[in-house]
Amino acid sequence: MPQTRLDLDRIHAARRVVDPMFLDTPLYPCDALGRQLGCTVSVKLETANPVRSFKxxxxxxxxxxxxxxxxxxxxxxxxxxxxxxxxxxxxxxxxxxxxxxxxxxxxxxxxxxxxxxxxxxxxxxxxxxxxxxxxxxxxxxxxxxxEDSLDVETCEGAATIGLELAGAGPAFDAVLVALGGGAMASGVGHVLKTVAPGVEVICVQPAGAPAMTRSWHERRVVTTDSLDTIADGVAGRFPIPEVLDDLLAVTDDAVLVRESSIIEGMRLLLEHTGLVVEPSAALGVAAVLEDRERFAGRHVVTIVCGGNVDLDAYHRWVRP
Amino acid sequence: MPQTRLDLDRIHAARRVVDPMFLDTPLYPCDALGRQLGCTVSVKLETANPVRSFKxxxxxxxxxxxxxxxxxxxxxxxxxxxxxxxxxxxxxxxxxxxxxxxxxxxxxxxxxxxxxxxxxxxxxxxxxxxxxxxxxxxxxxxxxxxEDSLDVETCEGAATIGLELAGAGPAFDAVLVALGGGAMASGVGHVLKTVAPGVEVICVQPAGAPAMTRSWHERRVVTTDSLDTIADGVAGRFPIPEVLDDLLAVTDDAVLVRESSIIEGMRLLLEHTGLVVEPSAALGVAAVLEDRERFAGRHVVTIVCGGNVDLDAYHRWVRP
Known part of the structure; x- marks a missing residue:
């Protein structure tokens, strides 16, 4: 049982409180995307609800x-x-x-x-x-x-995604989680490391907003002076120490990806899933693009965590 | 109990056979789209699965x-x-x-x-x-x-959408169903007219492929010589008599919409839900656009039934 601030019983109980509209979201393989990426890719879709994100x-x-x-x-x-x-x-x-x-x-x-x-x-x-x-x-x-990620309810709410992943029939090898403040990664990680410890939990952050990832690797809080990423949803400079501790306990890796990979990830999600997503939601695909060998032949779940994006900017980036 | 070829017990039983990946799809209000359309709009999303349609x-x-x-x-x-x-x-x-x-x-x-x-x-x-x-x-x-729509399993499979709509908490006033061969409309209609008869079931077809809608209004099979619509998924010329009979028993109306409304429907779904959908999936929104008064202030469900669209054509139509 991993040592974090989160509690599996409370996470189970959360399912009774959250409007069902936000629970049991689609989880499905996307073969066309997988073929492009050289692995089996399943999408966990968190955008088909009234607020278009997992929050x-x-x-x-x-x-x-x-x-x-x-x-x-x-x-x-x-x-x-x-x-x-x-x-x-x-x-x-x-x-x-x-x-x-x-x-x-x-x-x-x-x-x-x-x-x-x-x-x-x-x-x-x-x-x-x-x-x-x-x-x-x-x-x-x-x-x-x-306070997002510091308040344990934000982590335990997001952790219900982990319950759904763990409860899904077909086994998978790795889950790619967008990393901002850390609520989703610590939540999903806590559940998976408790009930399916063999699944690799990988945090993905933009290289232009690397504070938490740097902190993860140095095992101490590292702050940055500025942000330079289109992935506004995960852009922070001051990691929260308690959240870092949790992430160190329940995630296997934290990686940084380039802006060009995030954009290519958005483009691939558009082409192969018909989803217009915000940059943060493409971090998982970006991580596979930057390290195809690591994921080759494996079954990867990417959490498509948000779809709130200005369409003008989106079309500038993705250029149909 | 409406008289059709469909059977509610078999439809319930179908839920035990269909891969859960295709069941219990998202159903959620989209306030921004509703504001544009002057009514409350909920989306029933049938595209977040491996084949990107309800089929x-x-x-x-x-x-x-x-x-x-x-x-x-x-x-x-x-x-x-x-x-x-x-x-x-x-x-x-x-x-x-x-x-x-x-x-x-x-x-x-x-x-x-x-x-x-x-x-x-x-x-x-x-x-x-x-x-x-x-x-x-x-x-x-x-x-x-x-044979789509003639084989009752295609109708009863689609009818599981009706079970999910009927089982959803918040009541709604009307459901807009894309009409092609008639499997989805007869299926959803059969369930709703059995368990929630007050809900208006409205079939929507492109004016460029009007055979079944004309048949519905004339209460006899009317065929057409040609097709002229971008909504390829619902384009047919030879309605099936048995399906027409079912539709007459369980649907309240059948309406035709213009191509320009279908395109505007796709554009609104992109802007307000972040979904890239095929033309057939925008028929419901198109129907509201063409008759705002009919739906004003009401709660309407539109079934977003498919997302398989060539992106080049899509962008030509929707022009971001």
Whole structure:
């Protein structure tokens, strides 16, 4: 049993709290993509839901607990997907939801947060500036600050993906998980290392936002000064020590990929699965593209974790 | 209880035969699309599986029965999706699968049938020419001819979609079903008219391939001489009398939509759901676009039934 902050019983219990719309998402082989990549590829699809990312698995859990505790408001910093999911889950449960995001976040993510009815504050800076501002708001208002990856519910919500992978019939050899703050990787890793320890759990991060991956390899927190990636959903500079510890306990590797590989990954997903995905969701395919030998002939699952992307930017990158 | 060739008990039993990968597909509201259309829109997504259409629900059932009967081969005519699904289901069960398709079918559909390992014969003509040729092959070889919509398993397989819609929590007012041969519409209609008769079941067909819709309104088979639509998946000229009878018993309306509406439907699905779909899958959205008043304020489910589309053609139509 791996030693992390997560708990398998709580993860099982989470399934009873999360709206079924976000659970038991499609998991299916994509032969055409596999042929391109030289391995068997299955897609775990987290975009076919009202918020188009996996994040609601965590926000459903958090907001249920807040309601149980009699809380009435919550604030988070977000690159866009967490904010959307928190808005969806929170407003449905009668909570006031405030989201702090970067002015540079994709317009589609910001528009959807507003459309859901949350309070949205934009900061002039990146996600780390937004995190600081959200913490200020929480202090000033005396409301709950939801911190992605640090708050164990975000990890345990995402970990329900791991339960679904572990419960799937056909065995697979490796799972590729987009790595940002670490909630999804620690969640999926915790479950798989507990119930299917033979499956390799590989975190994938853009080379332009490498802080957590560097930290993983150095086994200590390494921060960076700047971000340079189109994968806005996983771009952070200040890894959280508790999350790093969890990742070290339940993941087998952390790799960095180039922007060109992320774009090629998006293009391949479009061509072979008909899915328009955001850059973060193409990290797994990018990792296979950069190390075909490692995956040759193996059965790999890639979690397609988000589909919120500005179409203009998408078409600029993918160029149909 | 509506009088059709379909049987609710058999439809329930089908769920035990069909690979779970094709069942319990996502059903979720898409607020952004709903705002554009002036109603509440939920998507029933049938493209997130290995063959990217709903057709495997039927072919799983048919091929299981063939194996039980000790049959070793099967042939079908197909616009592309049925052939792909039959190849997937049949080859997995050790059956020889032959598919007859039009030379003009989308290259991606033909490529995938070949890649799955089926025998593919192309004819110089449309789906009706392919149907005649498939019947010849079946006679010559003494093998089972699978006839879409006529063979009740294709309808009862598709009808499992109806079970999932009926079992979904939030009530809805209408379901929009792409109409080609009629398997999906009769299947979904049979279940809904049996267990949720208040839900309006509306068939949608392209004005360029109107044979079944005209037949529905005239309550007798009307054939046409030619086809003129990009929605290849639903393009037929010779409605099957038995299927027409079923449709008359379990559907509330059949409407025709213009090509421009189908294209706008594809564009809206891309923009608001991130799904690249084939034209047939946009028929439901097209129907709302052409009659906003009818659907204003109502909760509409549209079945996104297929995603096999040549990307070049798609981009020519949708023009990002």
């Amino acid at each position: 609601a698995r965590g926000t459903e859990l958090v907001t249920s607990l807040l309601v149980e505790q009699g809380r009435t408001a919550v604030v988070c910093a977000s690159a866009g997907n967490l904010g959307q999911a928190l808005s969806w889950s929170g407003l449905r449960r009668g909570l006031d939801v405030a989201v702090v995001a970067s002015k540079r976040a994709p317009a589609t993510k910001l528009d959807r947060i507003r459309a859901l009815g949350a309070e949205l504050e934009l900061v002039d800076g990146d996600i780390e500036v937004a995190r600081a501002r959200a913490a200020d708001i929480a202090r000033q208002r005396g409301i709950r600050l939801l | 495997a629900r039927g072919t799983e059932l048919v091929t299981s029965l063939l194996v039980e009967q000790g049959r070793t081969a099967v042939v079908c005519a197909s616009a592309g999706n049925l052939g792909q699904a039959l190849s997937w289901s049949g080859l997995r069960r050790g059956l020889d699968v032959a598919v007859v398709a039009s030379k003009r079918a989308p290259a991606t559909k033909l490529d995938r049938i070949r890649a799955l390992g089926a025998e593919l014969e192309l004819v110089d003509g449309d789906i009706e020419v392919a149907r005649a040729r498939a019947a010849d092959i079946a006679r010559q070889r003494g093998i089972r001819l699978l």
